[in-house]
Amino acid sequence: MPGQTIDAFHRGSFFLVQPARGGHRAGMDALALAAAVPSGFAGRLADLGAGAGAAGLAVASRCPEADIVLVENSPIMAGHARRSLDLPENTRLGGRVMVLEADVALTGKARTAAGLADNSFDFAIMNPPFNAEIDRATPDDLKRQAHVMADGLFEAWLRTAAAIVRPRGGVAIIARPVSLGPILAALAGRFGKAQIVPVHARSDAPAIRAVLRATRGARGELSLMPPLILHEGSGGGFSERAEAINAGQASLFGD
């Protein structure tokens, strides 16, 4: 189809049908998020706001006992995800991955009716779609407005995650550091034992992302983990750890 591409991930372990251009193309964010899931994970995982399915497929590729539901509200992106699952190259994973067209922000009975029942998942991951968009809203007023909307979305999405994930199940989220306040506020009373891995493009620059993982109903304390540095040396190359995550050969939290 014109306007779409088929791209290899995890060094050819799975493929993704994506829009040819625009902010919705998957990359390091999706792979770093997927790497937050323990390598030995077995069970049912929801990829909330899955887009074309990069993060969910990356989990399916690395965790052979994971069943994945790609939850996506945009019919266009859900269509890309379905075409990804239909690719012959993804036969190995397709049987364990399904697409659910639903709005993550739904609540109560509407959420259940959409296919997101309470306590029906062992893990939820999310890469909220506005992450990359806010910086482009040039005027300051628009940017502030976008942030307020974003803060509300974290509350709504983590509320859904807390509902659909069973007690002691996990949640992982990738976001910009500016969102840590609203995220920690939305986690309170729902998820505990949170761990944050700051993601830096280079070791001497501020973090561009934070990956946070937490456990539903746990009481443990928040930890700040050693950062993930994407690029090392004077060239543009990836660091060894980033390469391993790109290749689907490492988890972000060492498990």
Add this chain to the structure above:
Amino acid sequence: MPGQTIDAFHRGSFFLVQPARGGHRAGMDALALAAAVPSGFAGRLADLGAGAGAAGLAVASRCPEADIVLVENSPIMAGHARRSLDLPENTRLGGRVMVLEADVALTGKARTAAGLADNSFDFAIMNPPFNAEIDRATPDDLKRQAHVMADGLFEAWLRTAAAIVRPRGGVAIIARPVSLGPILAALAGRFGKAQIVPVHARSDAPAIRAVLRATRGARGELSLMPPLILHEGSGGGFSERAEAINAGQASLFGD
């Protein structure tokens, strides 16, 4: 006096009269907090919960145009601070440092009457006294109770900081990572453009502290800065950067 010691800091640039034992002895926390103040800082700075005065004296020692008020509620610790200022070794600093015996959690007129007037400082730093204490309260219930009290204290202390620091003035706080949620919540609407430096004992272990700096009334976003690693190599020695901070020769945020 029995039960107290006189200790050198910043390689002999200033000295501190301290209790001989117990959790109130100053160390790396106070020096890392002081290092959050820009080296070129000039103006009036409040060290809230100053203890024997280590952090405030460290700022006075590194910033020759800083005037410091050590705010301490415990008469015993305020007494140590006064004796520190009276040491002949501290003559160079004494004229720019004073002790104010007051409760940081005071509000409104009581706070003003205690000597903490609104908008009367250019910067406030704080190393809340419970940081080191909570882990020792062995039973889980006590620990949780201590955390709840600690969370309330962050709100009260940052409320005071927001009152006494002038617009565009600064605040810096050192705390355990577990407190980042309550701290970010207490900053909201008061201080912006926050920067966090995680402090790790070793590069492969979770952070033991976080130093956060923010600007009153600023709208900038939260940043996660590269971490401070205290120890490097297989020995117990300090890293170069930690040595420089211990010696009063470096600021934590590169300014």
